[in-house]
Amino acid sequence: MSALLASEFRRFRLRRLVRVLVALEVLAIVATGVIVFLTQEYALVGLPDVLMGTSLVLVSVGWVLGASAIGADWHAGHVTTILTWEPRRGRVLFAKIAAALTGVFVLSLVIQALLGIALAVAAAGAGSTTGTDSAWLAESAGVALRVAALSSIFAGFGFGLASAGRNTAVALGAGFGYLVIVENLVRGLRPQWTPWLLQDNAGLFVVGSPIEFPLLGRSTIEAGLYLTAVAVALLLAATGLFRARDVH
Amino acid sequence: MGAPVRSTRAPTYRVHGMDTVIEIEGLRKEYRRIRGSRTVAVDGLDLAVPRGGVFGFLGPNGAGKTTTIRCLLGLVRPTGGRCRLLGVEPAGLHRVIGRVGSIVESPVMYPRFSARRNLELLGRISGIGRMRVREVLDEVGLAERADDQVKTYSLGMKQRLGIAGALLKDPEVLILDEPANGLDPAGIVEVRVLMRRLGNEGRTVFVSSHILNEVQQTADRVAILAKGRLVATGPVREVLTAGHATGLLVRLDDVPEGLRILGEAGIDARAGDGFIRVGLPPADAARVTRALAERGLYLTELRADEADLETVFLELTGGASTEGAR
Numbered sequence: 001m002s003a004l005l006a007s008e009f010r011r012f013r014l015r016r017l018v019r020v021l022v023a024l025e026v027l028a029i030v031a032t033g034v035i036v037f038l039t040q041e042y043a044l045v046g047l048p049d050v051l052m053g054t055s056l057v058l059v060s061v062g063w064v065l066g067a068s069a070i071g072a073d074w075h076a077g078h079v080t081t082i083l084t085w086e087p088r089r090g091r092v093l094f095a096k097i098a099a100a101l102t103g104v105f106v107l108s109l110v111i112q113a114l115l116g117i118a119l120a121v122a123a124a125g126a127g128s129t130t131g132t133d134s135a136w137l138a139e140s141a142g143v144a145l146r147v148a149a150l151s152s153i154f155a156g157f158g159f160g161l162a163s164a165g166r167n168t169a170v171a172l173g174a175g176f177g178y179l180v181i182v183e184n185l186v187r188g189l190r191p192q193w194t195p196w197l198l199q200d201n202a203g204l205f206v207v208g209s210p211i212e213f214p215l216l217g218r219s220t221i222e223a224g225l226y227l228t229a230v231a232v233a234l235l236l237a238a239t240g241l242f243r244a245r246d247v248h
Numbered sequence: 249m250g251a252p253v254r255s256t257r258a259p260t261y262r263v264h265g266m267d268t269v270i271e272i273e274g275l276r277k278e279y280r281r282i283r284g285s286r287t288v289a290v291d292g293l294d295l296a297v298p299r300g301g302v303f304g305f306l307g308p309n310g311a312g313k314t315t316t317i318r319c320l321l322g323l324v325r326p327t328g329g330r331c332r333l334l335g336v337e338p339a340g341l342h343r344v345i346g347r348v349g350s351i352v353e354s355p356v357m358y359p360r361f362s363a364r365r366n367l368e369l370l371g372r373i374s375g376i377g378r379m380r381v382r383e384v385l386d387e388v389g390l391a392e393r394a395d396d397q398v399k400t401y402s403l404g405m406k407q408r409l410g411i412a413g414a415l416l417k418d419p420e421v422l423i424l425d426e427p428a429n430g431l432d433p434a435g436i437v438e439v440r441v442l443m444r445r446l447g448n449e450g451r452t453v454f455v456s457s458h459i460l461n462e463v464q465q466t467a468d469r470v471a472i473l474a475k476g477r478l479v480a481t482g483p484v485r486e487v488l489t490a491g492h493a494t495g496l497l498v499r500l501d502d503v504p505e506g507l508r509i510l511g512e513a514g515i516d517a518r519a520g521d522g523f524i525r526v527g528l529p530p531a532d533a534a535r536v537t538r539a540l541a542e543r544g545l546y547l548t549e550l551r552a553d554e555a556d557l558e559t560v561f562l563e564l565t566g567g568a569s570t571e572g573a574r
Contacts, residue, residue: 016360025494077356082351085373087322087341163442198568247323 001095004086018103021061025111033118036061037126038087044123045131047144049191051112055147055206058111059154063175064168066155069100071168097159097235105157108148116140130152146206149224153231154202160234162221164241191215201227269421269452270320276314277476289315291476292329293520297454297469302447304463304484305456306557307473308565313456316473317425321470334421343426346374351427351562355410359399363409366398367542384412388437403430411439422446423483424455428462440466443500464488466559467511472566488554495527496533498540506545513539 004146034040073079086092123129183197194200194215201223204213209222272295279287290312297303307313318324320331322338330337334344357366367381387395387406407430413421425501428436443466457463463470471481480487492553500506506524510517516527524538530552
């Protein structure tokens with residue numbers, strides 16, 4: 001099992017899509033640092049808000065990476081090749097899930113850390129670092145961890161849908177359709193169902209302030225647990241399908 | 249495994265007391281289509297593949313060869329029957345998969361990774377090191393292009409890479425589904441030599457193919473499949489001679505005179521198109537040459553009258569492919 005995991009982690013790290021997305025994010029961070037430095041107004045104490053602002057990008061990237069981690073294999077037919085080396089399908093899928101979700105989590109943390117460093121350098125050189133005490137550090141770290149966890153959870157959604165649909169595009173299309181169309185319709189037509197919407201729970205989980213999400217009626221941790229439960233259910237369903245269906 | 253499996257639906261040739269590595273009994277696989285219709289890809293297949301040597305698995309397109317291989321490797325669940333690879337059914341395949349190398353249809357590797365990286369990733373699953381990767385790349389003639397992206401490879405090179413992947417585990421059983429696909433003539437010969445060498449080393453090479461000439465030159469035994477059913481299996485020579493009277497073909501300038509002389513000598517002879525077909529086994533060829541030479545008639549060609557695998561294949565399968573089945 002550890003050999004399979006090692007192989008999948010290595011493959012995740014070597015994937016072109018991962019490298020391209022990381023390169024784009026690093027480029028964006030450098031540009032942000034330069035812009036902030038030139039404006040000479042940035043106060044580092046606002047870093048937690050900046051990190052919250054990155055969550056949409058990182059969660060979207062997580063979804064894409066999670067979906068393509070298995071969708072690309074299905075599309076290319078590589079699943080057959082892997083199964084001729086490890087026929088226990090549960091293990092194969094578990095290794096892929098672990099690699100994708102862990103990879104996305106680490107990636108999100110690293111990107112946020114780099115952004116924090118870039119902004120810290122800019123603020124130290126031409127802005128303000130006032131108020132960056134230990135409480136600020138704890139808050140920033142908390143936000144970064146929650147954003148990374150949320151990216152990982154959404155990678156799980158993408159992975160589950162792509163595995164069931166055997167295609168990356170299925171996961172991206174279904175995700176877009178559900179989050180943008182279905183959830184907005186539900187929010188408008190059935191507001192009492194809001195506690196079960198992914199976007200609202202994700203918002204609460206990142207912001208960490210239940211007061212700002214009164215319709216949900218739950219804590220930050222409960223929102224995180226709900227999202228995790230949905231992801232786990234989706235991944236279990238995908239695993240069941242993977243074990244039951246023929247592989248061509 | 250004691251007695252070999254034998255089909256009750258088709259002529260088979262017993263695998264006398266041999267140790268088998270693949271056993272298939274009554275294997276059936278149906279595919280259901282969306283509108284409820286069913287396609288039977290494999291229809292009660294019985295097959296036993298003995299240990300060691302090259303076993304050719306033949307059939308026209310859609311005969312069920314790939315589906316059978318997929319069932320053996322646990323990729324497809326049979327609708328009925330059972331199959332065992334190295335004594336285990338697909339559910340326990342993980343216990344023996346390290347001893348089995350395979351290619352199923354076109355081998356798929358990551359196109360943006362190099363051949364070396366692809367094989368290293370696969371090898372890592374079974375704890376196979378870089379040295380072995382280098383060996384197999386060398387063995388299939390890809391050492392010089394080993395660090396190029398697979399997407400830049402020709403079809404033949406991808407096929408070689410697939411074979412390298414199958415060899416990586418140093419397997420005792422190789423299951424190769426149309427391994428010569430996309431290879432140029434030189435590549436086909438190389439694969440043939442490689443399969444023969446692996447067979448001679450005591451490994452079992454189970455190779456599906458529709459290139460009958462290749463199989464005839466390489467395989468020790470064959471099985472012929474048509475419409476999901478076994479129509480013949482056994483040593484190549486036995487399959488070739490099945491249903492065909494052994495005889496001799498004699499070519500000479502004066503066919504009518506030759507027929508008369510052979511008739512007078514009490515030898516069963518019939519005229520063919522420019523030759524005489526003689527009803528004697530090849531071991532009795534001297535009787536023919538003597539009878540003709542004593543009467544001053546000299547032949548220009550004498551050879552055994554036996555069908556090639558293609559003829560047998562077309563006769564047994566009805567000569568038609570079954571496209572549409574899988």
